[in-house]
Amino acid sequence: MATIRDIARLAGVSYSTVSKALNDSPLVKPATKQRILEIARAVNYQKNIPAAQLATGKSMVVGIVFEDIANPLFAHMAARLIDRFDENGYQAILSMAAQAGKLYRHLCVDGILYWGGAMNPSAVSELQDTAVPVVVFGADDHHHLPSVTVDRAEGIRMAIHHLVEQGHRRIGFVGRAEGVKFQAYIDGLNNLGLPHQPAWVLHCHHTWREAYTAMLQCDMGADAPTAWIGSNNQVARGALRALLHRGLRVPEDVSLVGYDDLPEMELEEVPLTTVGPALDDVVTNAVTLLMAAIRHEATVQTVRLMPKLHIRNSVAPRKERCPM
Amino acid sequence: MATIRDIARLAGVSYSTVSKALNDSPLVKPATKQRILEIARAVNYQKNIPAAQLATGKSMVVGIVFEDIANPLFAHMAARLIDRFDENGYQAILSMAAQAGKLYRHLCVDGILYWGGAMNPSAVSELQDTAVPVVVFGADDHHHLPSVTVDRAEGIRMAIHHLVEQGHRRIGFVGRAEGVKFQAYIDGLNNLGLPHQPAWVLHCHHTWREAYTAMLQCDMGADAPTAWIGSNNQVARGALRALLHRGLRVPEDVSLVGYDDLPEMELEEVPLTTVGPALDDVVTNAVTLLMAAIRHEATVQTVRLMPKLHIRNSVAPRKERCPM
DNA sequence: CTGAAAGCGCTTACAG
DNA sequence: CTGAAAGCGCTTACAG
Numbered sequence: 259m260a261t262i263r264d265i266a267r268l269a270g271v272s273y274s275t276v277s278k279a280l281n282d283s284p285l286v287k288p289a290t291k292q293r294i295l296e297i298a299r300a301v302n303y304q305k306n307i308p309a310a311q312l313a314t315g316k317s318m319v320v321g322i323v324f325e326d327i328a329n330p331l332f333a334h335m336a337a338r339l340i341d342r343f344d345e346n347g348y349q350a351i352l353s354m355a356a357q358a359g360k361l362y363r364h365l366c367v368d369g370i371l372y373w374g375g376a377m378n379p380s381a382v383s384e385l386q387d388t389a390v391p392v393v394v395f396g397a398d399d400h401h402h403l404p405s406v407t408v409d410r411a412e413g414i415r416m417a418i419h420h421l422v423e424q425g426h427r428r429i430g431f432v433g434r435a436e437g438v439k440f441q442a443y444i445d446g447l448n449n450l451g452l453p454h455q456p457a458w459v460l461h462c463h464h465t466w467r468e469a470y471t472a473m474l475q476c477d478m479g480a481d482a483p484t485a486w487i488g489s490n491n492q493v494a495r496g497a498l499r500a501l502l503h504r505g506l507r508v509p510e511d512v513s514l515v516g517y518d519d520l521p522e523m524e525l526e527e528v529p530l531t532t533v534g535p536a537l538d539d540v541v542t543n544a545v546t547l548l549m550a551a552i553r554h555e556a557t558v559q560t561v562r563l564m565p566k567l568h569i570r571n572s573v574a575p576r577k578e579r580c581p582m
Numbered sequence: 583m584a585t586i587r588d589i590a591r592l593a594g595v596s597y598s599t600v601s602k603a604l605n606d607s608p609l610v611k612p613a614t615k616q617r618i619l620e621i622a623r624a625v626n627y628q629k630n631i632p633a634a635q636l637a638t639g640k641s642m643v644v645g646i647v648f649e650d651i652a653n654p655l656f657a658h659m660a661a662r663l664i665d666r667f668d669e670n671g672y673q674a675i676l677s678m679a680a681q682a683g684k685l686y687r688h689l690c691v692d693g694i695l696y697w698g699g700a701m702n703p704s705a706v707s708e709l710q711d712t713a714v715p716v717v718v719f720g721a722d723d724h725h726h727l728p729s730v731t732v733d734r735a736e737g738i739r740m741a742i743h744h745l746v747e748q749g750h751r752r753i754g755f756v757g758r759a760e761g762v763k764f765q766a767y768i769d770g771l772n773n774l775g776l777p778h779q780p781a782w783v784l785h786c787h788h789t790w791r792e793a794y795t796a797m798l799q800c801d802m803g804a805d806a807p808t809a810w811i812g813s814n815n816q817v818a819r820g821a822l823r824a825l826l827h828r829g830l831r832v833p834e835d836v837s838l839v840g841y842d843d844l845p846e847m848e849l850e851e852v853p854l855t856t857v858g859p860a861l862d863d864v865v866t867n868a869v870t871l872l873m874a875a876i877r878h879e880a881t882v883q884t885v886r887l888m889p890k891l892h893i894r895n896s897v898a899p900r901k902e903r904c905p906m
Numbered sequence: 907c908t909g910a911a912a913g914c915g916c917t918t919a920c921a922g
Numbered sequence: 923c924t925g926a927a928a929g930c931g932c933t934t935a936c937a938g
Contacts, residue, residue: 633915
């Protein structure tokens with residue numbers, strides 16, 4: 259690997275001049291600069307970034323942490339995130355929560371973006387230990403960190419209202435039976451004076467499989483919900499499949515609205531009506547916040563986004579369901 | 583951020599002794615070592631890896647490149663890959679093909695693992711420019727690089743044979759109508775003296791959506807295939823959905839075998855019969871190869887894996903299909 | 907416009 | 923067992 263000194267020798271200048279030329283400093287005569295650049299290309303010079311980083315104290319790379327890379331949301335956002343950082347002159351690297359702390363400390367990244375639906379507290383606090391700025395997104399507020407959050411409770415309320423408008427009164431919930439979304443579900447029903455029963459809540463983690471299994475096994479007697487809310491994209495899909503598997507028609511027999519608005523939701527067997535934030539907004543705001551934090555101009559600490567309702571084909575007016 | 587010199591001052595020793603203590607060198611007296619370690623912990627010392635890297639020339643991190651992070655195979659393999667590297671004392675970072683070249687050169691990683699189904703030639707050659715070892719996997723052989731490949735042609739042959747054993751003679755292909763798999767499809771039919779027609783090949787990229795659309799629109803007249811091969815996991819799923827959407831029963835009316843054996847394939851509406859390599863083998867071999875290359879003991883240059891047939895429920899003996 | 911010098915935080919022979 | 927010194931490849935005042 260050629261170094262700055264090799265080039266200096268070849269060009270017959272000092273290596274500090276080479277350094278300046280390579281960094282396009284105005285302090286070096288165009289002619290020399292050009293000569294140096296040509297030689298650099300000729301020897302296929304590659305700057306040693308760790309060395310530059312050591313000298314300047316900045317790496318121009320940021321780390322992105324994903325709690326759950328199996329979630330299709332991940333693929334959807336990662337590419338956009340990387341592009342946004344690139345526009346800001348930063349390179350982005352991806353990692354999973356388990357190794358992020360150690361990794362980014364080692365690499366001395368300039369900033370960290372943490373995406374977590376469930377938000378692993380120990381992973382986050384490990385990140386905080388490092389001196390670099392971190393912003394979190396996709397989760398609930400984090401007390402001590404800038405974050406972009408979504409009013410998920412409002413999202414669930416919107417889902418309930420939409421269902422109620424269609425005449426539904428027995429509304430079930432599939433997903434994690436705890437946290438903001440679940441609480442909003444309970445509160446939403448109570449506020450509207452709607453009934454709820456333990457049997458209408460199918461507790462499961464945010465995976466396709468668990469949601470599928472839960473929905474497949476649950477009681478679908480005459481007293482069962484006529485509409486369900488699935489607490490994220492995976493859950494909604496798994497639930498949909500299970501419903502269909504059981505011979506129920508969606509939305510004719512049962513309605514379903516899912517949280518998270520991925521483009522793919524439209525491609526499901528029954529295009530899913532969903533509620534969720536515009537993902538591009540989430541991405542853009544998260545990047546903006548981190549850039550500001552890196553430049554120490556962190557005026558805004560928290561951005562709160564509103565979800566929207568996307569009506570497709572998985573909700574229909576209630577009619578009493580034919581028993582199984 | 584505390585440095586080695588801060589600790590030295592606090593401990594009343596030279597900083598070179600601190601360095602040795604921190605690296606657990608046997609050259610320092612246990613008592614001093616312990617005192618140094620305690621101080622290091624007390625001041626929350628974090629080693630500056632770029633500096634260490636500059637001094638030693640190695641970073642102990644490897645880069646993993648994924649061409650297509652939207653492919654569920656990605657999530658499946660990334661976690662396993664990271665674990666394997668960890669067992670070898672290496673940290674792994676993920677990135678997408680577009681930025682990998684620049685990124686890994688900047689970071690001076692010790693090795694690169696490149697996963698590509700379609701194999702983007704320019705991205706790979708950009709990687710090769712760097713002096714660090716790279717191994718590719720999940721794609722065809724790469725002429726100049728160590729690689730772990732799968733005999734995909736054999737996989738397709740296995741699929742055809744399985745279908746033929748079930749009495750099928752008109753076998754269609756959904757996926758990229760070029761490359762190894764497609765060629766194996768054509769050759770396989772020819773070798774068995776089976777007919778084939780242009781209309782039985784649905785060309786599409788490896789996405790759910792394209793496969794779905796292609797299968798939805800194709801001619802399903804009396805002359806259509808009674809069985810299909812989907813060229814990867816996404817394609818097989820999209821095709822399955824389209825078939826069902828058209829009112830065809832799988833496998834009663836049409837059979838389908840998919841390439842790639844992801845655990846999720848079993849969870850499809852109709853559990854899919856698939857053909858593909860054991861993914862853990864792919865992962866393990868790829869890591870082993872890269873580790874060997876990094877240690878300059880690259881004896882094996884290419885590992886070729888055999889796919890297997892996984893029989894589930896999407897293939898049935900042929901019966902003439904009821905026309906649509 | 908150019909170059910000599912110091913320094914970033916670490917590692918590693920080498921001498922004591 | 924400990925420490926002084928040189929060096930990794932770069933950047934950046936500072937002097938010329």
